Amino acid sequence: MMKAYRLLTGPDDASFCHKVTEALANGWELHGSPVYSFHPNKLEMYCAQAVVKEVTAAYSPELKLGSL
Secondary structure, eight states, X not given: OEEEEEEEEEESSHHHHHHHHHHHHXXXXXXXXXXXXXXXXXXXXXXXXXXXXXESSOOOTTOOGGGO
8 A cells, every 4th residue: 555645736726626625525524724825926825635545556666646
């Protein structure tokens, strides 16, 4: 077993919430608290949320984490 890690990022809007919800629906679990940052050039807030998942795949740099 291996613990896979992803950091989901995006603008602070419904699309980010859907990205996190999709990951949860696919068996990923929240890891830590979300973080927010202000993008000064776009004058927007951005979010990040780490997620983890136990998988049977062996690690490889070519592994497509989003498809696990």
